[in-house]
Amino acid sequence: MIWRFLADVVMVVHGALLVFFLIGGFLAWRWPKLIWAHLAIVVWNIVIVLVDFGCPVTATEKYFRRRGGETPYPAGYIEHYLDGKLWPEGATPIVEKIGFAIVVISYIGFFILQRRRKAAGQAKVRGDSVGPRT
Template sequence: MGWRLLADVMFVLHAAFLLFFVVGGFLAWRWPKVVWAHLAVVVWSLAIVLIDYDCPLTGAEKYFLRRGGEDVYPRGYISHYLDGTIWPEGAAPTAEKVGFALIVISYVGFLVLRSRRRSRVASVKSPT
């Protein structure tokens, strides 16, 4: 039972990682320091997609499932849990593109908000 619990923990951590991947840039609008953690997640995710290697989080979940004597799903986390559930079967490449587009949008918004904040601070500091 302990191995299954660890596999479930990895499942939840992976889901949180992917959720942060999608919304982290928008969270940085409110909490700007979040952008650094989000940038690390984006680089990690981009490397996984471009180099096409297995995510270590998936590997850890599968390891714990195996140790617990359970069957391991043959594909990756996204293919197994999200493809055909969150979006139509086979649309994972499109979902990846949408995810990365949301990141670009969130970063543009982050930079616009940051610029506005700096302008406001500069106008408050300079006497008119």
């Protein structure tokens, strides 16, 4: 029973990592230091997609499912849990491209905000007014 519980925990964590992949760049707009954790997840996903090897998180879930007496699903996490449920079956390559585009958009916004913050910080240091005088 503990093995099935662990498999479910890994499944939920895996889903959370995928959600973080999509929105982490936007979260970094508010909490800039978060960008480093997000960048690690992005690089991880790029490698998995480009090299096309099995995700170790999926392998861990399947290991726990086997230990719990279940037959693990044959495909990957996305194909098993999301393909055909969250988007039309077989559209995963398109969804991956959209996901990476969302990340690029979030990073563009992040870098624009960082430049503005830096410029505002330099204006304060120089004594320039950055707002109305009262």
